[in-house]
Amino acid sequence: MFKIIKQLTSVVAMFAVLFAFSTETMAAKKSKTLENTKKRGFVRCGVSQGLPGFSNADESGNWTGIDVDVCRAVAAATLGDATKVKFTPLSAKERFTALTSGEIDILSRNTTWTLSRDADIGLTFVGVNFYDGQGFMVRKGSGISSTGEFKNGTSVCTNLGTTTELNMRDFFDSKGISYEPVVFEKADEVVAAYDAGRCDTYTTDKSGLAAQRTKLSAPDDHVVLPETISKEPLGPVVRQGDSVWEDIVRWSLNTMIEAEEYGINSSNADMMKTSNNPAIKRLVGAEGELGAAFGLDNDWNLRIIKQVGNYGESYKRNIADTGILPDRGPNELWTKGGILYVPPAR
Amino acid sequence: MNNIIKKFIPQILAILFVVLIFGFLTLNAQTNMDNRGIDFGFGFLSQESSFDVQFSLIEYSGSDSYARAFLVGLLNTLLVSFISIIICTILGVIIGVARLSSNYLIKNSAAWYVEFFRNIPLLLQIFFWYYAALRALPMPEKANAWFGVTYMTVKGYYIPAMVWQNLNVFLYCGLAAIISIILLKNYANKLRDTQGKQIPVLLYSVALLIVLPLLSFLFGGVSLEFEIPELKKLSKISYIYEGGISLPPELIALVLALSLYTSTFVAECVRAGIEGVTKGQKEAAASVGLTPNQVLKLVIMPQALRIIIPPTTNQYLNLTKNSSLAAAIAYPDLVLVFAGTALMQTGKAIEIVSITMLTYLTISLTIAAIMNWYNKKIEIKEK
Numbered sequence: 001m002f003k004i005i006k007q008l009t010s011v012v013a014m015f016a017v018l019f020a021f022s023t024e025t026m027a028a029k030k031s032k033t034l035e036n037t038k039k040r041g042f043v044r045c046g047v048s049q050g051l052p053g054f055s056n057a058d059e060s061g062n063w064t065g066i067d068v069d070v071c072r073a074v075a076a077a078t079l080g081d082a083t084k085v086k087f088t089p090l091s092a093k094e095r096f097t098a099l100t101s102g103e104i105d106i107l108s109r110n111t112t113w114t115l116s117r118d119a120d121i122g123l124t125f126v127g128v129n130f131y132d133g134q135g136f137m138v139r140k141g142s143g144i145s146s147t148g149e150f151k152n153g154t155s156v157c158t159n160l161g162t163t164t165e166l167n168m169r170d171f172f173d174s175k176g177i178s179y180e181p182v183v184f185e186k187a188d189e190v191v192a193a194y195d196a197g198r199c200d201t202y203t204t205d206k207s208g209l210a211a212q213r214t215k216l217s218a219p220d221d222h223v224v225l226p227e228t229i230s231k232e233p234l235g236p237v238v239r240q241g242d243s244v245w246e247d248i249v250r251w252s253l254n255t256m257i258e259a260e261e262y263g264i265n266s267s268n269a270d271m272m273k274t275s276n277n278p279a280i281k282r283l284v285g286a287e288g289e290l291g292a293a294f295g296l297d298n299d300w301n302l303r304i305i306k307q308v309g310n311y312g313e314s315y316k317r318n319i320a321d322t323g324i325l326p327d328r329g330p331n332e333l334w335t336k337g338g339i340l341y342v343p344p345a346r
Numbered sequence: 347m348n349n350i351i352k353k354f355i356p357q358i359l360a361i362l363f364v365v366l367i368f369g370f371l372t373l374n375a376q377t378n379m380d381n382r383g384i385d386f387g388f389g390f391l392s393q394e395s396s397f398d399v400q401f402s403l404i405e406y407s408g409s410d411s412y413a414r415a416f417l418v419g420l421l422n423t424l425l426v427s428f429i430s431i432i433i434c435t436i437l438g439v440i441i442g443v444a445r446l447s448s449n450y451l452i453k454n455s456a457a458w459y460v461e462f463f464r465n466i467p468l469l470l471q472i473f474f475w476y477y478a479a480l481r482a483l484p485m486p487e488k489a490n491a492w493f494g495v496t497y498m499t500v501k502g503y504y505i506p507a508m509v510w511q512n513l514n515v516f517l518y519c520g521l522a523a524i525i526s527i528i529l530l531k532n533y534a535n536k537l538r539d540t541q542g543k544q545i546p547v548l549l550y551s552v553a554l555l556i557v558l559p560l561l562s563f564l565f566g567g568v569s570l571e572f573e574i575p576e577l578k579k580l581s582k583i584s585y586i587y588e589g590g591i592s593l594p595p596e597l598i599a600l601v602l603a604l605s606l607y608t609s610t611f612v613a614e615c616v617r618a619g620i621e622g623v624t625k626g627q628k629e630a631a632a633s634v635g636l637t638p639n640q641v642l643k644l645v646i647m648p649q650a651l652r653i654i655i656p657p658t659t660n661q662y663l664n665l666t667k668n669s670s671l672a673a674a675i676a677y678p679d680l681v682l683v684f685a686g687t688a689l690m691q692t693g694k695a696i697e698i699v700s701i702t703m704l705t706y707l708t709i710s711l712t713i714a715a716i717m718n719w720y721n722k723k724i725e726i727k728e729k
Contacts (some may be wrong), residue, residue, distance in 0.1 A: 142581035196481040
């Protein structure tokens with residue numbers, strides 16, 4: 001009797017293992033998230049609560065920004081329409097829970113890619129759409145032109161509970177400068193305190209500084225110093241466990257960047273179908289079967305370029321033309337002296 | 347027997363219920379943390395904190411431990427509560443007495459003060475003092491000297507620092523003065539009880555407090571110098587004061603808001619206490635020939651205090667707990683430093699929040715114990 005039970009359990013266990021494997025292979029071919037997205041008719045995307053240039057809503061609720069464009073690209077690729085995105089504004093605290101609990105399918109919210117976030121909390125970073133780093137903003141009239149000119153007793157305004165607090169301490173300690181950290185919970189409070197003269201300098205991610213500068217009473221009286229004291233690669237994040245969906249998001253972003261590299265933009269994309277360069281033809285769906293690997297049709301990348309544009313167009317529209325960061329800096333293509341470099345689409 | 351069962355069964359059930367609920371909560375938290383691979387433990391307290399704090403009463407830097415960061419936050423909370431309790435008590439007594447004044451102007455101003463400050467949410471008052479009032483202050487280089495050597499600026503209030511030689515001799519003299527005042531007071535009480543003689547204790551006490559420490563300067567080798575804050579250039583347009591002590595504007599705003607807000611409640615306690623002493627007491631005291639001052643000091647106040655102390659204790663506890671609103675204006679109190687920065691850097695939410703809660707509980711219970719002791723001391727003693 002005992003033996004039979006033992007055998008029975010081992011059979012059940014074997015079936016369980018087999019079943020587990022079979023669902024695994026099923027998932028590799030089909031994406032549950034993609035299926036649900038198609039059924040629902042829109043992509044669910046988590047964004048910030050308002051960071052100009054990255055994700056920001058106007059009065060009528062239209063979202064713009066380079067983070068927003070990543071979600072739009074995925075919508076264009078999977079649903080054929082870049083406008084079919086539902087945006088969920090999230091605070092820094094809520095963002096990861098919203099993704100892991102399945103409330104959103106892409107988190108595109110100026111999120112720094114770090115080891116602990118990638119490995120610890122059930123998330124996967126798919127790439128980098130903005131290379132950022134921590135910097136300092138000072139008043140123009142101060143005559144300070146580099147961080148080397150800070151003196152003992154400098155007061156520094158910043159946000160609570162971010163990597164900024166730690167980077168700042170590393171920086172001032174290594175330079176041997178004593179400083180006064182003034183730490184606020186909300187970004188708006190930091191801006192108000194710095195604006196009133198409470199602090200000599202304001203430190204956070206450089207893109208954040210550029211965006212917050214527009215909120216100051218006299219933005220032109222302030223300048224962001226050239227030095228960068230930390231690495232902050234920002235990029236879209238997906239849930240762990242749906243590798244097809246992960247690939248779709250990764251290659252939607254990569255397509256935008258590679259299109260710029262080959263000079264394909266929203267206005268010339270159709271003409272590029274007859275190009276002599278096979279690499280270009282692949283990117284506009286005129287050669288190869290790139291979409292089939294994700295379970296998409298062959299025009300998926302053409303739609304991204306036509307409806308959203310290439311990375312350069314997105315950057316110009318959202319960050320350069322709005323006056324936030326006219327200079328692309330490291331976010332220029334590798335062929336033009338930047339560090340934007342993506343694997344080839346072939 | 348039946349009675350005993352009736353009496354104890356509900357109590358046992360109640361205790362069981364509480365234990366079960368806590369047991370369930372602990373177990374639930376433990377399983378969830380296990381599932382997410384989060385460890386529970388207080389080992390992080392000895393790790394390097396690696397963040398700096400703006401304002402600290404003890405030596406602290408980023409290479410110190412989280413435990414020391416906790417201590418920094420705790421001391422800052424105690425500091426702001428202590429100063430605010432003293433100011434709100436003084437203000438509260440003045441306003442409370444003023445509300446009973448027969449002068450129309452004084453009485454109504456006091457009433458308006460109370461109604462105004464107690465009916466505006468405390469957080470708004472903190473924001474007002476920090477963002478509106480203190481922001482109107484001048485930049486350091488444009489500040490006028492107050493009392494010749496102190497400077498009130500948007501970056502803080504700069505005051506001279508004291509540099510002592512042989513401070514301990516001075517402190518011993520001060521201690522000696524206090525002990526002799528207590529002895530004198532006891533002697534005076536005895537004299538009054540046995541012979542009915544009055545000694546001007548207050549006058550002698552003040553004299554003792556001045557003369558003894560003064561002697562330490564003359565003969566004890568004690569000397570005191572002041573380090574006066576001096577303007578220092580940080581950049582073309584930015585200055586600070588160096589030397590001396592800097593009180594951050596966050597501390598000043600918080601003390602102002604907390605003490606003005608709580609003083610209204612203390613004022614109401616004081617008014618209630620004084621009005622609670624029956625009119626007959628005052629008339630009887632006057633009829634035995636006591637001066638109005640003596641009536642207040644010897645007859646009214648001792649009785650009023652018995653009514654005032656318990657509700658005022660509540661106000662002190664409220665003030666201490668309200669000081670946690672400091673986080674809104676960057677004053678590095680326990681909540682900002684420990685339950686804020688330290689929590690977000692370590693991710694040890696359960697541990698840090700429970701330590702913080704226990705700390706506030708301990709502070710509150712300590713204040714309550716001190717006030718209860720004082721209340722015991724002044725209550726009617728049956729002879």
